Amino acid sequence: MRHVGLFGGSFDPVHVGHLRAALEVVEQLGLDELRFIPCAHSPGKPPPRASGSLRRQWLELAISDRPGWVMDGRELERDGVSYTVETLEEIRQEEPESRPYWIIGSDAFSNLHRWREPDRLGQLAHWIVLLRPGFPVVLPAEAPRWCSSGRTDDPARLRQDPAGGVLYLPVTPFGISATAIRDRIRRGAALDYLVPASLQAALERAGCYDAP
Numbered sequence: 001m002r003h004v005g006l007f008g009g010s011f012d013p014v015h016v017g018h019l020r021a022a023l024e025v026v027e028q029l030g031l032d033e034l035r036f037i038p039c040a041h042s043p044g045k046p047p048p049r050a051s052g053s054l055r056r057q058w059l060e061l062a063i064s065d066r067p068g069w070v071m072d073g074r075e076l077e078r079d080g081v082s083y084t085v086e087t088l089e090e091i092r093q094e095e096p097e098s099r100p101y102w103i104i105g106s107d108a109f110s111n112l113h114r115w116r117e118p119d120r121l122g123q124l125a126h127w128i129v130l131l132r133p134g135f136p137v138v139l140p141a142e143a144p145r146w147c148s149s150g151r152t153d154d155p156a157r158l159r160q161d162p163a164g165g166v167l168y169l170p171v172t173p174f175g176i177s178a179t180a181i182r183d184r185i186r187r188g189a190a191l192d193y194l195v196p197a198s199l200q201a202a203l204e205r206a207g208c209y210d211a212p
């Protein structure tokens, strides 16, 4: 059984908040592999500013020195609105020997009831919730039942069950977002220590963040 972390998002662009949190998930859960899955178009958000191919290139560059970390371009290739339920169904079918752990920020987790087929999502993966500064998990009454019934603080428990576990993970807090990075690029402000050094020049000359 391979334990595989799946980190979905816009990554418009990837930043150290994503990367550091990902590393801590891998360490704390002892994952065998970590996949970044950039979306084509997230249902609840305006389309990403950078093209799929740029976001993919930046991710590839950002993770190139980490064995076991890979880019999974399936949502970009599928195109259109990216639904996590479709992505997970595909992965489960293709890889019955993998155990998936979907990694998600606390802001997004609180809105899971708005996603497509929220009940099904809990049958397809374990859910690792990154506690993001300023975004406590607030589960509304409409939240799927598994979001609370699956809660555990014990990573070992997730290894016993195929799916439906929910682990809140306190990661080193980085109060940054891709929105803030895009804003800095537009203003010509320094990106040092907020994105990997290998990406800085490419982000500064990308041009796609120049207009407000």
Ligand code: ATP
Binding pocket: 008, 009, 010, 011, 012, 017, 018, 021, 103, 104, 105, 106, 107, 108, 130, 131, 132, 133, 174, 175, 176, 177, 178, 179, 180
């Ligand atoms: P935007 O500002 O464009 O909305 P974002 O920085 O929130 O973007 P996404 O690419 O949409 O980033 O995020 C992918 C996932 O990573 C989401 O589940 C999000 O909650 C989580 N995430 C983003 N930034 C952080 C951070 N600083 N710490 C922990 N998790 C984060």
